Amino acid sequence: MRKILFTFICALFAMTSFAQQEQQYTQFMYNKLSYNPGYAGSHETACVTGIIRNQWLGLEGAPNTQILSFNMPILNQRVGIGANITRHTIGISQKLTLDAVYSYRIRMATGTLGLGVQASVRYFNNNFADSRLVSTVPIALDNSISATARSKYVPNFGAGAYFSNERFYVGASIPRLLNNNIDFNETGTILSEEKLHGYIMTGYLFDLSDNVSFKPQALLKFAANSPFDADVNASFIFNKRYIAGLTYRLGGSSTSAAGESVDLMVGAQISNHIFFGLSYDITLSEIKDYSNGSIEGVVRYCIGKSEGEDIVNPRFF
Secondary structure, three states, X not given: OHHHHHHHHHHHHHHHOOXXXXXXXXXXXXXXXXXXXXXXXXXXXXXXXXXEEEOOOOXXXXXXEEEEEEEEEEOOOOEEEEEEEEEEEEOOEEEEEEEEEEEEEEEXXXXXXXXXXXXXXXXXXXEOOOOOXXXXXXXXXXXXXXOOEEEEEXXXXXXXXXXXXXXXXXXXXXXXXXXXXXXXXXXXXXXXXXXXXXXXXXXXXXXXXOOEEEEEEEEEEEEOOOOOEEEEEEEEEEOOOEEEEEEEEOOOEOOEOOOOEEEEEEEEEOOOOEEEEEEEEEEXXXXXXXXXXXXXXXXXXXXXXXXXXXXXXXXXX
């Protein structure tokens, strides 16, 4: 049964190579640099963020993602710099990504606009010798399938804009602009390539009382040859330190109108410098029959300055 499910995941990955290729993050509001290079330098100090995501728990070969992100302002807040290191695995495939980010920040009457660019390089590796792969006929008899692990490096670049003030943020970006060939086929026929992914993010902070704030926010996702996708979140902030929220994710499959998932989120500013967040996705699509949902954890450490009540500010959320 495990091998059957593993083969199913590999087939699913092959189908989605023509649609959404980028990994999902439930706590996207703490991981904006992965989506938008214009966000670099939005914090008033240097911050390091780590995220671990295990998707579709209990399903062998399911997606797993780890990311380490850093960004800081320099030159009197006029410039932001940053970097992301991401590892993503699914089935027999592994993808490592390194992003280097630069943002020029323009102070405006109502907030700050960051115009960002990024350069990236990706390492793709498919282990066709994985013992978990099964077939109705011996794989060794199919000349189109390699008998060993295959890998390649792919460069790319992207751009984005991010505006924020004390209550509102909005951003738009295309992190990777080139449709690179990511196929391992040696015949010259391109079966798989990177597709453009565009993102729009926004959020607004409402004060409900002295101790309670409400923050709706959304991440809209666009990809070539793929249906529209989005994460819509509603979060409450208590005593400017504790966060509880709920997210609904569209998508899922072409045969299910329920969407992809409903996601539960909690977070806390556990010290002046450290924030911790945790989310659990309740799967709504057909894959719920084979998995136990998805879990994601985030830790952020900001250096040299106490965040304190700034947790409610879009720069820190």
